[in-house]
Structures are given as structure tokens and as C-alpha cells.
Amino acid sequence: MGRTSALIAAGCYSLWLLEFGLDTGLRPSLSFVGELAAADQPYAWLFGAGDRATGVLAALAAVLGLWSGERGRWHRVGWLGLGGFGLAVAVDSFLPMDCAVSADTACAAAETAGTLSAVHAWHTVSSGLAGAAALVGAAGLAIALRGRGGRPFLAAAGVLGTQAVAMIAVLLLLSAGSGQPVEGFGLVQRIRSGGVAAWLVAVAYLPGVWWPRTGGA
Numbered sequence: 001m002g003r004t005s006a007l008i009a010a011g012c013y014s015l016w017l018l019e020f021g022l023d024t025g026l027r028p029s030l031s032f033v034g035e036l037a038a039a040d041q042p043y044a045w046l047f048g049a050g051d052r053a054t055g056v057l058a059a060l061a062a063v064l065g066l067w068s069g070e071r072g073r074w075h076r077v078g079w080l081g082l083g084g085f086g087l088a089v090a091v092d093s094f095l096p097m098d099c100a101v102s103a104d105t106a107c108a109a110a111e112t113a114g115t116l117s118a119v120h121a122w123h124t125v126s127s128g129l130a131g132a133a134a135l136v137g138a139a140g141l142a143i144a145l146r147g148r149g150g151r152p153f154l155a156a157a158g159v160l161g162t163q164a165v166a167m168i169a170v171l172l173l174l175s176a177g178s179g180q181p182v183e184g185f186g187l188v189q190r191i192r193s194g195g196v197a198a199w200l201v202a203v204a205y206l207p208g209v210w211w212p213r214t215g216g217a
Helices: 002-013 015-020 033-037 044-068 073-093 105-113 118-145 150-176 185-204
Strands: none
Touching: 002 015, 002 044, 002 073, 002 185, 015 033, 015 044, 033 044, 033 185, 044 073, 044 185, 073 118, 073 185, 118 150, 118 185, 150 185
């Protein structure tokens, strides 16, 4: 069940790819991924449901791994990172942005002025916590696998590197735009989201000792 939960969570966390086939009115190269689920967006229900499912399934996989998988220090860090990510994403799904900042000048002005709702503001906090937890979880995964060498370690290290570089780029671009999205921000954030999805897939295909004796399926 743990493996399946992590794999489905990866798919749900990748629902943003549907924006290339839906008329969202948002520019992927500019917009926050969270804007897809903003309260005023036409497909908010779809992307919000995807985040909710991701959170529940990731948290479930983490609980199963902690309960019956390997119990080394870095294994626990990996599972706790996954659990923290799941909880943060689940909370995030109930704290949608009020409006699409990148596509609505009035929304952007209201955000700058601090007149949007508290829910909008807390969305930024929960999103940041989810990103940080994913980075911790990916680091735990990579370090726990370092002694095994080979492809599992290289894959985990690659996922961690992708997440870390993308997160740094996101922070730099946010700083350059004074908290508002700038051109290229959306692309980098989507790369980071892809890195998180890859981490969830990597978790699903962890060696059997990480999972219950049944294999975690």
C-alpha cells in the first residue's frame, strides 16, 4: 500500500501538466503553480483536489514507512520529510490563493497592499513548508541510500539536486520581483514540482527493506 500511495501521490502532484490542455488563462512561464487552484480560477476544484489527494497519500506512505520500514536515522528523516510534505500540501489545498496574481493586476496590487484575505497569506506559508519538507525528505532519502551506491543513490542524489537548485532559483526570482512572479519564475517552479514528483516516484521504488515485509505494495 505504501508504494502505491507514493506513486499515485506523484501522479496527483503532477496534475499541473493539465494546464497545457486546459484554458486556464495563466502563463506557465510566469504564474505560480498555486494560481491554478486560486479561488477565482475555473479549474480550482480540479487542482485543489489533486493537492488534497497528494497530501493524504504522501502522509499515508510516510506513516507506513515509519511504522514498518528500516529504522536508521536518515531513513526516519526521509519518512518524516515525506509526512511533513503530505500534511503541508493537504493544508495548502484548503488555503487557496484569493486570485491569480500573475494574470490580474488588481489582485497583484491588492497583494502588495496587504488587503487580500488571511487565507491567501497563509497559502504562501503552507506552500513554503511543503517545499522545505520535500527538500528534507529528499535529502534523507539520498543520504540513507549513499552506502548502497549504484543507480538508487544516483537517482536520489539527482532528485535532491534538482529540488535544491530549483528552490534556490525560486527564492532568487521572488526576491528580484519583490514577492511577485517574474518571467521565468513559473518555469523554475514547475521544474521544482517535477523534482518533487520524481522524489515521490523514487520513494515508491525504494528497496524492499524500506517497506513492510509484504513489500509495501
